[in-house]
Amino acid sequence: MVKSNIKMNPGKLTEFIRILVPEAEEETVKIEGLEDEGKCTVITSNNKKTVEFSYDKISDDFHDQLDVMARISLLKLYDKDYKWGSLIGVRPTKIVHKFFDSGFNLHYIESILTDFYQVSREKAELLIEIAKREIKYMEKTTIGIYIGIAYCPSRCSYCSFPSYLKEGKYLERFDEYYNMLLHEIREIGKLVKELNLEVNTIYIGGGTPSILSKEEMEKMLRVINQNYDIDSLKEFSYELGRIDTIDEEKLEVLKNWNVNRISINPQTFNMKTLKEVNRYHDQEKFDLIFDKAKEMGFTVNMDLILGLPGETTDDVLYTLQKAETYDMDNLTIHNLAIKKTSELNKGNYSLVKNLNYKKIYSDIYKITRKKGLYPYYMYRQKNSFEWGENIGYSLQDKESVYNIETIEENKTIIGIGAGAITKLITGDIKNRMIERLVNPKDPLMWIDELGERLEKKKERIREAINGR
Numbered sequence: 350m351v352k353s354n355i356k357m358n359p360g361k362l363t364e365f366i367r368i369l370v371p372e373a374e375e376e377t378v379k380i381e382g383l384e385d386e387g388k389c390t391v392i393t394s395n396n397k398k399t400v401e402f403s404y405d406k407i408s409d410d411f412h413d414q415l416d417v418m419a420r421i422s423l424l425k426l427y428d429k430d431y432k433w434g435s436l437i438g439v440r441p442t443k444i445v446h447k448f449f450d451s452g453f454n455l456h457y458i459e460s461i462l463t464d465f466y467q468v469s470r471e472k473a474e475l476l477i478e479i480a481k482r483e484i485k486y487m488e489k490t491t492i493g494i495y496i497g498i499a500y501c502p503s504r505c506s507y508c509s510f511p512s513y514l515k516e517g518k519y520l521e522r523f524d525e526y527y528n529m530l531l532h533e534i535r536e537i538g539k540l541v542k543e544l545n546l547e548v549n550t551i552y553i554g555g556g557t558p559s560i561l562s563k564e565e566m567e568k569m570l571r572v573i574n575q576n577y578d579i580d581s582l583k584e585f586s587y588e589l590g591r592i593d594t595i596d597e598e599k600l601e602v603l604k605n606w607n608v609n610r611i612s613i614n615p616q617t618f619n620m621k622t623l624k625e626v627n628r629y630h631d632q633e634k635f636d637l638i639f640d641k642a643k644e645m646g647f648t649v650n651m652d653l654i655l656g657l658p659g660e661t662t663d664d665v666l667y668t669l670q671k672a673e674t675y676d677m678d679n680l681t682i683h684n685l686a687i688k689k690t691s692e693l694n695k696g697n698y699s700l701v702k703n704l705n706y707k708k709i710y711s712d713i714y715k716i717t718r719k720k721g722l723y724p725y726y727m728y729r730q731k732n733s734f735e736w737g738e739n740i741g742y743s744l745q746d747k748e749s750v751y752n753i754e755t756i757e758e759n760k761t762i763i764g765i766g767a768g769a770i771t772k773l774i775t776g777d778i779k780n781r782m783i784e785r786l787v788n789p790k791d792p793l794m795w796i797d798e799l800g801e802r803l804e805k806k807k808e809r810i811r812e813a814i815n816g817r
Contacts, residue, residue, distance in 0.1 A: 353380035355391070357416045368437050370423045380422060382415040389414050393422040400425045404465050408451050421467060433738075434467030439728050440756055445480035446487075475724060479740075482725045486750050487759045489774075491549035492541075493751055494577070496534065497766035498558040499526075499792045502593060503627055512556045513792055526767070526792045527565060529799055531572050533765045538576025540807050541763075544814050548577055552586045552751040556768075559587075559594035563602055570606035579607050584750045586610040593629040595638050604645050610749065613639055614652035618671040619664050622657050643676055648747050651677045655709065656685035662705040666712060673716045678747040680722055682713060683739045684730065717742045726752045758783055763810065767795035771806060773813040784813065 351362065351373065366373045376395045383390040390403040402422045407414060421435045433441070444466075448458045455477060462473035500519070501512040513519045519526075541548060551573065561569065579585070587608045589595050595613070603611065615635060617623060623630045642649050653672060655665055672680065717723070722742035726749070729738045741752055754760055755772075758781070764771045771786040786806050789795045 350376075351378045351380060353382070353419060355380060355382035355415045355419050357419055358413075361416075362420065365420045365435075365437060366423065369429060369431065369435070370427050372427050373423055378423065378426070380419045382419060384415060389418055391415065391418040391422045393419070393426045395426060398426065407461060407465070410451065417466075421465070424467060431467075432469045432472050433729070434462075434469070434472075436466055436468060437729075439730070440758070441729060442476055442480045442483065442727060443757060445476050446483075446757065449480065449484070475727070475740075479724050479727055482723065482748065483753050483757060486748060486753045487757060489760045491547045491581075492760060493550040493552065493754055493762040494537070494541075494548055495751075495755075495762055495764045495769055496530075496551070496553045496558075496573075497764065497769040497788075498530075498553065498555040498561065499767040499790070499795075500560050501555065501557040502560055502591065503629070515560070519792060522793060522796065526796055527561075527569075529796050530766050531569060533799065533803060534569070534572050535576050536803060536807065537763055537765055538573075540810060541577065544811065546814070547581050549582060550584045550586070550751045550754065551577065551582060552584075552588075554586075554588045555590065557588075557590050557594055559589045559591070559599060563596075563598050566599060567602045567606065570602065570608070574606055582607075584610055586612070586749065586751055588612045588614075590614050591629065592631055592635045592638060595634075597638070597641055600638070600642055600645060600647075604647070608647075610648040610650065611642060612650040612652060613642065614650075615668075615672075616652060616654045617657055617660065617664070618668045619660065622660055622664065625658050639675060648678045650679035650681060650741075650749070651675060652681045652683060654683045654685055655706075656704060660704075662708060665704065665709050669709070669712050669716055673720065677720075677722075678744050679749060680717065680720075680742045681739065682742070721745070725749075726756050728756050761810075761813070764788060767792040771810070773810065775813055775816075784809075786810075 351357075351366075373395075378393065378395050381392045383392075384406070387406045388403055389406055390401065392399065392401050394400070400422060402418055402425055404414075404418065417435070423429075424431070424435055436444070444462075445458060448461065453461075459470075459473050459477060462468045462476065463470055468476070499513055500515055500523070503514065515523055559566070573579075585608045587603055587610070589599075589611050590613070592613070592615075613635070615630060616626075616628065618632070620630065620632075639649065651672060653668060721744055723745075724740050725743045727738050727740045741749065743749070751762075755762060758772060758774060761774050762772050764786070767788055768790040769788045773784040773786065775782045775784075786809060788802065789798060
């Protein structure tokens with residue numbers, strides 16, 4: 350239990366203690382905060398020791414500095430030393446962008462990260478490198494569109510995304526689902542034109558968007574091209590994902606309708622693991638499709654996941670060595686996190702603790718630098734806090750605009766389809782407001798409720814854009 354004279358966010362404090370300082374749950378901890386002549390001081394004690402943490406007032410906009418210092422002081426009290434220091438948030442680069450906006454120089458920002466937030470120099474340098482690369486893409490005069498396809502041919506055991514199999518009642522109403530998806534695409538397109546909004550990125554994700562037939566893909570892309578100003582796009586992405594849903598004809602459809610970025614995701618190159626997680630893979634077909642996509646001029650992203658069930662360090666290193674042989678434009682490295690709705694969680698699977706992450710990340714660094722791929726966006730997962738960052742690497746000028754914008758929550762992105770989330774971003778970086786409008790995950794519930802929900806969503810978007 351914590352007793353303090355500092356006004357603290359109880360939710361943030363509880364989460365911080367649970368994740369980083371569980372010992373504090375069992376003891377009484379006293380925290381006293383003082384602010385005097387531009388310096389903040391926090392004195393923290395339990396029945397064993399007392400620590401004092403002082404730091405100059407960072408800026409007038411940093412209203413909760415004592416609150417943050419109170420949590421940091423708990424790490425000092427219990428001698429905790431984490432690579433990410435006191436940062437447990439999903440989007441740590443937001444802190445760097447906030448300091449950029451305040452006009453702080455890079456040296457000062459790095460010192461705040463290392464001396465104040467207690468982040469290791471390695472992670473501080475990573476945050477700054479990524480934030481610097483993101484800046485040129487973070488303009489606020491445009492919006493993004495996300496279109497979610499909520500179906501998959503099978504459900505991977507680690508997956509927590511909205512994904513339903515085309516069987517039973519979901520198969521019976523699939524045509525209705527598909528037509529309603531086209532309807533929402535058209536309606537949002539009309540709204541975009543009505544409000545004179547410029548769309549600079551469209552991202553089609555899932556689920557598995559390539560589960561659509563060639564004819565269904567072509568019709569959907571035609572509707573998008575007819576209802577949105579494609580010439581204004583910096584990026585038009587289609588997530589192919591699984592090799593069992595892709596063929597050359599589908600690639601040609603994508604190319605013909607102006608898609609310029611795709612994801613082809615093996616996740617691992619170990620066949621035993623892929624069978625274990627219920628994911629089909631045909632290596633020969635993967636190579637054929639990858640080469641064809643590059644030949645056709647697509648920007649190609651490849652996703653890998655570290656820590657999949659049963660994988661050893663050698664298995665991960667094999668996947669990295671295999672990935673090195675491909676001429677990808679983007680490489681996204683995910684750390685496995687056990688999500689509540691995944692089959693792994695239902696089976697009480699525990700994260701792998703014995704992987705040699707130092708060796709793995711050393712190889713990732715060598716491979717990405719050799720291929721000219723540099724980190725350009727990242728996010729973290731709270732239930733894998735020590736090595737849990739997911740990092741996207743990219744060739745110069747091949748960065749994904751959508752990935753940067755959605756992680757940094759820099760501008761409005763309108764979500765279309767079952768499970769899609771609209772994020773309305775208003776205000777400046779110092780007073781940013783984020784409002785989420787969530788579509789039902791279940792495709793059948795989404796179909797049944799779309800009429801009423803869509804009208805309410807459109808009206809709320811109008812109000813937000815018009816500043817009401």
